[in-house]
Amino acid sequence: MPRPLPSLNALHAFEAAARLGSVSRAATELHVTHGAVSRHIRALEDEMGLSLFQRQGRGLALTPAGQRLRDTSTAAFAQLREACEELRQDASLAPFVLGCPVSLLARWMIPRLERLMADLPELSLHLRPQETRFDEALNGLDAALLAGEPPWPATWQVRPLARERIGPVVSPQYAQDQALVHAAPEALLDLPLLHTLSRPKAWQTWFQGVGLPGDALLLGPGYPHLYHLVEAAVGGRGAAIAPAQLVADDLASGRLIAPWGFQETAGQWVLAVPARGPSLRAEALTFWLQREFMAPS
Structure with missing residues (x-):
């Protein structure tokens, strides 16, 4: 039976690449290698049984499924960051x-x-x-x-x-x-x-x-x-x-x-x-x- 949620590390890597439009820029933001981001994205696609990116020339383009997941995951991670920042402010x-x-x-x-x-x-x-x-x-x-x-x-x-x-x-x-x-x-x-x-x-x-x-x-x-x-x-x-x-x-x-x-x-x-x-x-x-x-x- 599939897990209710995929790996959060994979989601995080996908969200960064989808938001920034680049695996390399996502790797820089997340302080990991280009290969690590690519592996997370492939694992996420395999687990979900969906293609999230498609090659477009030398770049990447989101599929409709990828666009939907990007919008949802970006909003979710933004909420998490906001909540963590509020907790840090309280702690200060x-x-x-x-x-x-x-x-x-x-x-x-x-x-x-x-x-x-x-x-x-x-x-x-x-x-x-x-x-x-x-x-x-x-x-x-x-x-x-x-x-x-x-x-x-x-x-x-x-x-x-x-x-x-x-x-x-x-x-x-x-x-x-x-x-x-x-x-x-x-x-x-x-x-x-x-x-x-x-x-x-x-x-x-x-x-x-x-x-x-x-x-x-x-x-x-x-x-x-x-x-x-x-x-x-x-x-x-x-x-x-x-x-x-x-x-x-x-x-x-x-x-x-x-x-x-x-x-x-x-x-x-x-x-x-x-x-x-x-x-x-x-x-x-x-x-x-x-x-x-x-x-x-």
């Missing part, structure tokens, strides 16, 4: 550049940075704060960490980390002053509700999730960044709507409470990598982030 410990929205960076990544560096010492992470949308090529980045909704750009490979959950948070003192601790969610209808200017419909989404009319709410002050929004809530300026993961540390420390819990949205926390494909370090970071995002909040 070049900085791994991770783009991250400023609020996520300040409230989630930095508090976990020491643990990340201990768990993934080979990552050599460089964090790049990002205020605007990530471009479709993720230029200058090895990966981007963000929350969003599909469809994603075709130039990204997206690794889901966790579903986004949002909910109201207040300071314990504010909750006591407004009698919110044991109140139903309807109590929020009478309060100014803090929000971020980038997500003015977050409150409406949460209200609809708990069965309340979203058009009845009264929005209060809007803040440019979630970081400022959460600090305003900590300072007792009202109830803020925030993602569960980004207030997990505040809830754990008692700076904030979430009397009515969190609701899932259509959004996801994801790690996006350029379409050229994830590296081993990107895959390791994906698993680490999945574990951290799924940790109890």
Whole structure:
């Protein structure tokens, strides 16, 4: 029974000769003799039962079968070379550049940075704060960490980390002053509700999730960044709507409470990598982030 694949050495010799149009040039590229390349090609033709080259004057011309095998083998060897180069780059410990929205960076990544560096010492992470949308090529980045909704750009490979959950948070003192601790969610209808200017419909989404009319709410002050929004809530300026993961540390420390819990949205926390494909370090970071995002909040 024939082998599923011919000898890789024979394929490599054939691919070089077919791509370069010369056995001699293939021998030079592969650092072997002219005779060695010729023997590999003859062995490949014998094993496949096909003629791959035909003599044309003093040169060689590919048969239709040879043309097909050249196109396929050239693409395959190019992919192998690219993968090996990426592995070499990873091994060199070049900085791994991770783009991250400023609020996520300040409230989630930095508090976990020491643990990340201990768990993934080979990552050599460089964090790049990002205020605007990530471009479709993720230029200058090895990966981007963000929350969003599909469809994603075709130039990204997206690794889901966790579903986004949002909910109201207040300071314990504010909750006591407004009698919110044991109140139903309807109590929020009478309060100014803090929000971020980038997500003015977050409150409406949460209200609809708990069965309340979203058009009845009264929005209060809007803040440019979630970081400022959460600090305003900590300072007792009202109830803020925030993602569960980004207030997990505040809830754990008692700076904030979430009397009515969190609701899932259509959004996801994801790690996006350029379409050229994830590296081993990107895959390791994906698993680490999945574990951290799924940790109890």
